[in-house]
Amino acid sequence: MPDLRDKRDLESFAAALADELPGQWRSQYHRHAEYRDQFPLAEDVWDMNMVTHAIVEVVLEHNAVLTRDDGARLYVIGRPRHDDEFLVGAMAPPGFAPEAFRGVREPDGIAVPDDPYRAADDITVDLLPRYDKAVAEVQHNAAHPTPPTPAPAPAPERVVLTWFGDGLLAAKTTSPEAAKALHDNGFTWDPREMAFVLSGDDTAHQAHCVQEAGTQLDRHGIGVITRHPPARSALETTAPPPPPPLKPASHSR
Structure with a gap:
């Protein structure tokens, strides 16, 4: 950590x-008895450029804080390795939540000559307009907070047929309303397969049950997804037999 002793008359x-x-x-002048003393005030420095770099990289002997009557603050230190210049940075306004600073660009500080008249002119023309603009944006954000992002809508309930x-027709669902609609329309619960099943022995009856169940599900806002048979039946427990002959078209949905 560079320890560049700053003998400039920062206070004056x-x-x-x-x-x-x-x-x-x-103006308020602060002398640092220890390295860590430079950080409490520096935490409010509103800069992502050379002022912050100097605070982090150099042991500073002292600093000064200038406070305007409206509460605006400027942080002043000697510029390391430049004996004829000072660094002046803005300090963030207190009392605002972090969300108010989101999207606001830091009004990075500037280097000024050791002549207070010329330095005041540089600060007035360059730093203060950017500082006041940034503070106004923070105040606007605080007065008009961005609404929180709404949570994504839950996925619609559905039954997979x-x-x-x-x-054989198998239906799976986690909805109590869907389970009741299926049960009311001829589906029976198979605990081994964790599914509601409907026999295809009577295809006309099966089609009627499916239609009635779909109407009841629709009233609850529950959709239905139909899937083709898997390559190996999920309900089989023994080795698959040879593929059966195709059923007449009237037997399929």
């Missing part, structure tokens, strides 16, 4: 700078 410079800036400013090669 900051006081003179406060007198030259437009508006009413006061699978037609098997022997005419």
Whole structure:
């Protein structure tokens, strides 16, 4: 950690700078007894450029904070390795939630000459307009918070109907309303397969049951998905027999 002893009269410079800036400013000078003393105030520095770099990379002996009568603050330190310049950075306004700063660009600080008159001119023309603009954006965000992103809508309930090669129809669902509709229309629960099944022995009756169940499910806003038979029946427990001959077209849905 570089320890660049800064012998510049920062206290006098900051006081003179406060007198030259437009508006009413006061200066507070802070000397650091230890390295860690430079961080409590520096946490509010609103900068992602050379001011923050200097705070993190260099042991600073002192800093000054200029405060305007409306609460705006400027952070002043000597510029490392440049004995004739100072760094001036904006400090974030207190009292705002982190969400208010989202999307607001940091008003990065600037290097100014050690002449307080010229430095005040640079700050007035460059830093303060960007600083005031950023603060206004934060205030606007705080007054008009972005509504939270709504949670995605739950997937619609549905019943999966699978037609098997022997005419058997199996239905799976996790909805109590769907389970009742299936049971009310001839489907029986098979606990081994965890599915409601409907025999295809009487295809006319089967078609009627499916139609009635679909009407009842629709009233509950529950959709129906129909699937073709899998390559190997999910309801088989023994080796598959040879494929049966195709049933007449009237036997399929």
